[in-house]
Amino acid sequence: MAEKSDDTHIREMDKLSYAELFALRRNAPVGHPYFTSLRPALWEHFQARMTELDPGDAERIRISKELGW
Numbered sequence: 001m002a003e004k005s006d007d008t009h010i011r012e013m014d015k016l017s018y019a020e021l022f023a024l025r026r027n028a029p030v031g032h033p034y035f036t037s038l039r040p041a042l043w044e045h046f047q048a049r050m051t052e053l054d055p056g057d058a059e060r061i062r063i064s065k066e067l068g069w
Contacts, residue, residue, distance in 0.1 A: 006041045009033060013045060018053040019063045021046065026067055 004012075013034070016024070025046075028035055034042045054060065 004033075006039060009039075009042050010045050013042075013049055016049075018050065018055055018059075019066075021050055021053070022060075022063050023067055025050075026069070 013021070024032075024034070033039050034046045036043075055063075
């Protein structure tokens with residue numbers, strides 16, 4: 001199976017909500033393309049997207065508690 005391009009991953013990432021991104025960060029398997037140093041553009045975009053969508057402390061805490069650890 002062909003590896004997805006960074007642009008494809010970024011388009012997919014842009015469709016996710018803050019809660020979905022948060023859950024992905026917490027539960028992604030080791031080596032997930034968004035969180036590897038081999039794909040720095042994805043990590044940088046992920047961080048920027050989380051910052052852009054940040055709902056504030058109260059909602060961030062609610063999401064975190066809902067997901068658990």
